[in-house]
Amino acid sequence: MESEQRPNERTVSQLGEFGLIRRVTAQGTGSTNTLLGPGDDAAVLAAPDGRVVATTDVLVQDVHFRLDWSSPHQVGRKAVAVNLSDVAAMGAVPTGLLVGLGCASDAPTELVDGLASGMREEAGLVGTDVVGGDMVTSTTLTISVTALGDLQGRAPVTRGGARPGDVVAVAGRLGWAAAGWAVLARGFRSPLAVVGAHRVPEPPYSAGPLAADAGATAMIDVSDGLLADLGHIAEASGVAIDLHSDRIGVPQRLSEVASALGANPWRWVLTGGEDQALVASFPHDAVLPPGWQPIGAVTEGSGVTVDGSEYAEETGWQHWTG
Numbered sequence: 422m423e424s425e426q427r428p429n430e431r432t433v434s435q436l437g438e439f440g441l442i443r444r445v446t447a448q449g450t451g452s453t454n455t456l457l458g459p460g461d462d463a464a465v466l467a468a469p470d471g472r473v474v475a476t477t478d479v480l481v482q483d484v485h486f487r488l489d490w491s492s493p494h495q496v497g498r499k500a501v502a503v504n505l506s507d508v509a510a511m512g513a514v515p516t517g518l519l520v521g522l523g524c525a526s527d528a529p530t531e532l533v534d535g536l537a538s539g540m541r542e543e544a545g546l547v548g549t550d551v552v553g554g555d556m557v558t559s560t561t562l563t564i565s566v567t568a569l570g571d572l573q574g575r576a577p578v579t580r581g582g583a584r585p586g587d588v589v590a591v592a593g594r595l596g597w598a599a600a601g602w603a604v605l606a607r608g609f610r611s612p613l614a615v616v617g618a619h620r621v622p623e624p625p626y627s628a629g630p631l632a633a634d635a636g637a638t639a640m641i642d643v644s645d646g647l648l649a650d651l652g653h654i655a656e657a658s659g660v661a662i663d664l665h666s667d668r669i670g671v672p673q674r675l676s677e678v679a680s681a682l683g684a685n686p687w688r689w690v691l692t693g694g695e696d697q698a699l700v701a702s703f704p705h706d707a708v709l710p711p712g713w714q715p716i717g718a719v720t721e722g723s724g725v726t727v728d729g730s731e732y733a734e735e736t737g738w739q740h741w742t743g
């Protein structure tokens with residue numbers, strides 16, 4: 422058991438989100454039915470009659486959402502969407518959700534109603550629903566969602582299978598939620614195209630299992646930023662990844678929003694999270710499924726580059742340090 426404090430590791434911000442995860446997972450899991458995890462978008466557990474995919478993401482008021490920026494219904498949709506995208510990133514389909522809710526004693530019941538209806542709406546998009554949960558009092562509105570999923574006979578697509586020579590491809594949007602966040606943070610409420618992307622992501626759920634069926638060697642959903650999340654694939658796979666900027670491009674709408682704000686849209690595309698796009702590596706001769714666009718290549722080495730150069734700024738969101 423680790424109980425004594427090490428020098429220079431006295432607060433969580435000194436370790437950072439990923440240092441903390443390394444610390445709490447360092448001893449591995451003692452659970453004998455763990456087929457995979459922790460360390461990927463979801464764990465895979467052996468059950469006597471099959472395998473279960475399991476993943477949790479927590480959303481906290483004023484960290485992940487603001488109630489003056491988003492309705493409870495939108496927050497409920499987002500809380501479910503970010504979890505369903507982790508299931509998709511394994512190549513699985515969701516089977517059920519568990520919801521832990523911490524809310525203040527003076528919270529209006531409409532808040533809980535809105536959250537619950539948003540969750541049901543998002544879950545319904547993929548034919549699943551909430552099957553259980555827990556409610557507690559809390560000074561900060563906190564929503565913890567656990568999603569369970571089924572691999573339908575597929576091998577899970579981990580973060581660790583990318584190989585030199587593979588093609589890197591993306592399904593879904595990049596930079597839209599970050600643009601929306603930037604707009605809202607400046608006190609604006611439009612354009613709705615980007616503000617809506619911050620409020621409710623639109624993960625390409627079916628692209629996950631399709632990628633698995635097409636032979637994807639590694640996959641992750643983009644929650645923190647394209648470069649940061651591809652960094653997890655590069656690290657877990659022991660490879661380097663180079664992105665081709667001309668293959669990615671900046672959507673016209675994001676360029677317009679960026680020039681209105683005096684911001685850099687390319688930074689949103691490369692390092693903005695929360696659109697929950699899927700990025701994956703495929704063998705170079707694989708036929709990419711519908712919705713997948715090639716954006717780069719896997720090579721020998723380490724790290725993620727853009728057109729051969731390291732990105733000079735933060736590569737994505739990190740709790741405490743970012």
Ligand SMILES: Nc1ncnc2c1ncn2[C@@H]1O[C@H](COP(=O)(O)OP(=O)(O)OP(=O)(O)O)[C@@H](O)[C@H]1O
Binds near residue numbers: 644
């Ligand atoms: N407290 C914890 N105990 C055990 N494992 C953890 C803990 N926190 C995170 N992990 C594991 O660490 C890995 C990385 O977690 P992380 O939250 O970065 O992934 P993610 O959910 O795909 O990303 P995001 O939270 O940005 O959507 C996951 O396998 C996760 O289960």
Ligand SMILES: Cc1ncc(C[n+]2csc(CCOP(=O)(O)O)c2C)c(N)n1
Binds near residue numbers: 484
């Ligand atoms: C009010 C408000 N302020 C900031 C942000 C930006 N933000 C918060 S968490 C996160 C990454 C994913 O989180 P996680 O790693 O927990 O899944 C990002 C980009 C926001 N959404 N709302």
Ligand SMILES: [Mg+2]
Binds near residue numbers: 506507510641642644
């Ligand atoms: Mg993930």
Ligand SMILES: [Mg+2]
Binds near residue numbers: 478
């Ligand atoms: Mg997580």
Ligand SMILES: [Mg+2]
Binds near residue numbers: 644645738
């Ligand atoms: Mg994160």
